[in-house]
Amino acid sequence: MKRKEYLWAYLFVSAPIVGFLLFAFIPLSYSVYVSFTEYSGYQPPVFNGTDNYAKLMNDELFWKTMYNTFYAALGIPIGMAVALGIATALNQKIRGIGLFRTLFFLPTISSVIALTLLWKWIFNDSYGLLNYLLEFVGIQGPAWLSSERWAMPAMIIQGVWATLGINMILYLAALQGVPKSLHESAEIDGANRFQRFFRITVPCISPTTLYILITSTIAALQDFPRFQIMTEGGPNYSTTTIVYYLFQNAFRYMSMGYASAIAWMLGLLILVITLLNFWLSRRWVHYE
Amino acid sequence: MSRKNGKLGKSLLSLTSVVVLTGGLIGCGGNDKAPSASGEASSPSGSSNSGETVNIQFAGWGDPSEKEVFTKLIKGFEEKNPTIKVKYMHIPADYAGKMNTILAGGDAPDVFYVPDGDFGRWVSQGLLLPIDDYVSASSIDTADMWDSGLVRYRYDGASNGQGKLYALPKDIGPTVLYYNKDIFNAMNVPFPSADTPMTFEQLLDTAKKLTVEENGKVKQYGMGPIWWEGFVLGNGGKFLSDNKQEFLGNGKEAADALQFAADLSNVHKVVPNAAALKDMNDGQMFKTGKLAMMITGRWMVPEFRKLSFDWDVAPLPVNQWAGWSGSVGLGIYSKTKQADAAYKLVEYLGGPEGQKEQALMGFSIPSFKSMANTDVFLQPGQKPEHASVFIKAVESEVPGPWTNLPNAKWFDLLTQGLAPMWEGKKTAVDVLNELKPKIDQAIKEGNPAVFK
Numbered sequence: 001m002k003r004k005e006y007l008w009a010y011l012f013v014s015a016p017i018v019g020f021l022l023f024a025f026i027p028l029s030y031s032v033y034v035s036f037t038e039y040s041g042y043q044p045p046v047f048n049g050t051d052n053y054a055k056l057m058n059d060e061l062f063w064k065t066m067y068n069t070f071y072a073a074l075g076i077p078i079g080m081a082v083a084l085g086i087a088t089a090l091n092q093k094i095r096g097i098g099l100f101r102t103l104f105f106l107p108t109i110s111s112v113i114a115l116t117l118l119w120k121w122i123f124n125d126s127y128g129l130l131n132y133l134l135e136f137v138g139i140q141g142p143a144w145l146s147s148e149r150w151a152m153p154a155m156i157i158q159g160v161w162a163t164l165g166i167n168m169i170l171y172l173a174a175l176q177g178v179p180k181s182l183h184e185s186a187e188i189d190g191a192n193r194f195q196r197f198f199r200i201t202v203p204c205i206s207p208t209t210l211y212i213l214i215t216s217t218i219a220a221l222q223d224f225p226r227f228q229i230m231t232e233g234g235p236n237y238s239t240t241t242i243v244y245y246l247f248q249n250a251f252r253y254m255s256m257g258y259a260s261a262i263a264w265m266l267g268l269l270i271l272v273i274t275l276l277n278f279w280l281s282r283r284w285v286h287y288e
Numbered sequence: 289m290s291r292k293n294g295k296l297g298k299s300l301l302s303l304t305s306v307v308v309l310t311g312g313l314i315g316c317g318g319n320d321k322a323p324s325a326s327g328e329a330s331s332p333s334g335s336s337n338s339g340e341t342v343n344i345q346f347a348g349w350g351d352p353s354e355k356e357v358f359t360k361l362i363k364g365f366e367e368k369n370p371t372i373k374v375k376y377m378h379i380p381a382d383y384a385g386k387m388n389t390i391l392a393g394g395d396a397p398d399v400f401y402v403p404d405g406d407f408g409r410w411v412s413q414g415l416l417l418p419i420d421d422y423v424s425a426s427s428i429d430t431a432d433m434w435d436s437g438l439v440r441y442r443y444d445g446a447s448n449g450q451g452k453l454y455a456l457p458k459d460i461g462p463t464v465l466y467y468n469k470d471i472f473n474a475m476n477v478p479f480p481s482a483d484t485p486m487t488f489e490q491l492l493d494t495a496k497k498l499t500v501e502e503n504g505k506v507k508q509y510g511m512g513p514i515w516w517e518g519f520v521l522g523n524g525g526k527f528l529s530d531n532k533q534e535f536l537g538n539g540k541e542a543a544d545a546l547q548f549a550a551d552l553s554n555v556h557k558v559v560p561n562a563a564a565l566k567d568m569n570d571g572q573m574f575k576t577g578k579l580a581m582m583i584t585g586r587w588m589v590p591e592f593r594k595l596s597f598d599w600d601v602a603p604l605p606v607n608q609w610a611g612w613s614g615s616v617g618l619g620i621y622s623k624t625k626q627a628d629a630a631y632k633l634v635e636y637l638g639g640p641e642g643q644k645e646q647a648l649m650g651f652s653i654p655s656f657k658s659m660a661n662t663d664v665f666l667q668p669g670q671k672p673e674h675a676s677v678f679i680k681a682v683e684s685e686v687p688g689p690w691t692n693l694p695n696a697k698w699f700d701l702l703t704q705g706l707a708p709m710w711e712g713k714k715t716a717v718d719v720l721n722e723l724k725p726k727i728d729q730a731i732k733e734g735n736p737a738v739f740k
Contacts, residue, residue: 040413041388041392041413042391042392042413042414042415043413043414121569124569125560125561126506126560126561127569127573127578143561143711146561146707146710146711147711148707148708148711233704234703234704234707235704235707235710235711236704236705236706236707236708237704238707240704248697248700251384251385251388252409252696252697252700253695253696253697253734254409254413254694254695
């Protein structure tokens with residue numbers, strides 16, 4: 001009887017393990033191998049040692065896309081600050097608050113493709129909404145997406161907007177977990193609104209901040225579909241991210257080996273940054 | 289058509305295809321033996337004679353109306369060939385991305401659309417079956433077909449343009465000038481000639497007359513965003529040397545043409561300043577009367593026929609009859625088990641029956657010269673009045689430069705690198721001279737077969 005139970009237990013446990021081996025571990029290991037080969041994806045790979053990695057180090061475009069990806073990541077702190085601001089505003093007891101919360105969350109559940117196409121229109125230099133609004137305050141808006149200087153800022157604006165909903169909801173939940181008693185006693189002690197926000201609220205929600213920071217960082221490093229649709233990586237590669245470059249090498253230039261090498265460089269980078277985030281977090285995240 | 293779909297094509301599946309591909313690779317290892325063994329069985333005396341039913345699969349994209357036409361065509365094909373059953377796999381979005389994944393998986397449809405931009409890559413990887421023998425043994429009269437349609441589906445082991453034939457054109461789409469006749473009439477500007485292309489000077493002059501400014505803002509543009517490849521070709525410029533080993537786009541003719549194209553928006557302000565987003569919404573702008581002229585292909589005709597204003601077509605305004613045409617081919621998977629049946633389908637769709645149905649829809653030009661010159665294509669009484677412009681264009685226009693080499697990195701470097709010129713920060717000559725060494729290197733690295 002007992003043996004039989006063990007058998008069942010192992011059987012159930014094996015499902016995710018087999019799944020992991022089949023759909024994650026084996027493909028991952030294979031891509032390590034592929035990164036040391038010349039491989040078109042259609043024909044068998046040919047081993048070429050560390051050629052791909054050596055080529056990466058001297059690839060001007062690779063470094064440019066690396067830079068672009070970090071530039072795009074500037075949107076993370078901006079997005080978090082805006083999300084926290086809105087979450088604080090939506091944490092009030094006013095009529096119709098549910099409607100506002102829904103409105104801010106709406107972008108999160110809409111199709112990325114549809115939203116991206118929408119933003120292409122917003123950024124249109126001649127007929128777009130953004131430049132139309134800027135005109136009211138006397139500013140002649142740039143050709144957002146076709147200007148080397150403005151394409152990335154435009155993508156950051158769009159990115160901040162797109163991630164607002166989910167970050168806002170996370171912050172809202174965290175804010176509601178902040179003990180009222182702390183605020184009340186601080187108020188009695190004479191702390192003003194700002195002091196209470198920065199000394200009580202911000203530390204109390206810091207685990208959520210860490211969570212958003214880490215997940216957004218990983219997402220930002222892997223960001224790419226919206227770049228492909230809105231700018232096609234241009235102009236002049238100013239919005240080509242690492243993953244976009246990886247995609248182009250894999251599916252446009254048929255260099256799967258080179259693309260795999262890029263993927264592993266990216267994976268390594270994400271690992272380092274995430275560990276760094278965790279390590280630094282000990283200084284500023286407060287767990288109860 | 290190929291161009292638009294290609295771009296849209298690559299956009300959607302993106303990450304998913306990376307994941308799926310990695311999964312597909314494992315599956316491919318096990319399946320490898322079966323298809324390669326059957327590949328040998330595809331000799332012209334294959335299995336379809338036995339009277340047994342043969343099942344083949346056919347993949348293509350297209351909007352609902354194209355899907356409808358092809359569903360109808362396939363039905364007609366099955367009636368004529370009762371022993372062949374065709375399964376139509378319609379891929380509405382991200383065609384190239386999905387096909388890449390399917391092809392890497394090793395079990396692709398027997399017949400599928402081959403965008404001319406992807407042709408070089410697919411054929412250089414041995415994914416397509418050479419069809420010369422089939423074509424010469426069949427009823428297809430290649431002498432009656434547009435040469436530029438066929439030539440882009442030839443490959444000699446290094447670059448395309450010569451060698452064996454690997455696909456028949458499903459369609460061919462030369463670029464022409466569309467113009468809004470109502471705007472021309474209202475502003476008293478004579479219509480462009482249907483026989484003689486405008487020179488660059490005439491184009492600038494006409495576009496200036498049609499541009500309307502209000503309070504320092506352009507309200508109506510004379511001309512839509514420039515598809516600059518045609519300008520280079522029309523000015524006698526070249527992209528690559530004849531042996532495809534060297535980039536020649538920094539030559540005087542090409543540089544002058546590009547400078548002229550950039551000046552149209554930066555200096556003369558007769559073209560919207562969105563060169564990098566050229567196909568974003570010029571169709572919309574034309575439809576709403578904000579563009580007096582624009583460049584595009586035959587595929588816009590069904591949509592433009594619904595417009596309330598009058599319009600017509602004229603040759604591409606590039607000094608002479610020249611420019612580029614897009615195309616989609618019908619190719620056969622190299623590992624197909626049913627090559628005979630597959631070719632029968634290609635012959636039907638690329639042959640007179642298929643070409644006629646497509647042309648009747650209004651969106652394409654038949655591959656056959658004799659058919660193009662009949663009412664099937666000219667469609668008197670329907671817009672555009674000068675449909676013959678398309679015929680003359682298809683005769684003089686060549687495959688776009690993106691079709692020239694299997695590895696497209698050189699062309700991406702060019703299109704991306706032109707940005708400072710479109711923004712007016714650098715001259716065309718400077719930009720192109722700076723790009724030349726990089727592009728030459730990309731040609732060499734990506735296409736070693738060309739240098740053998």
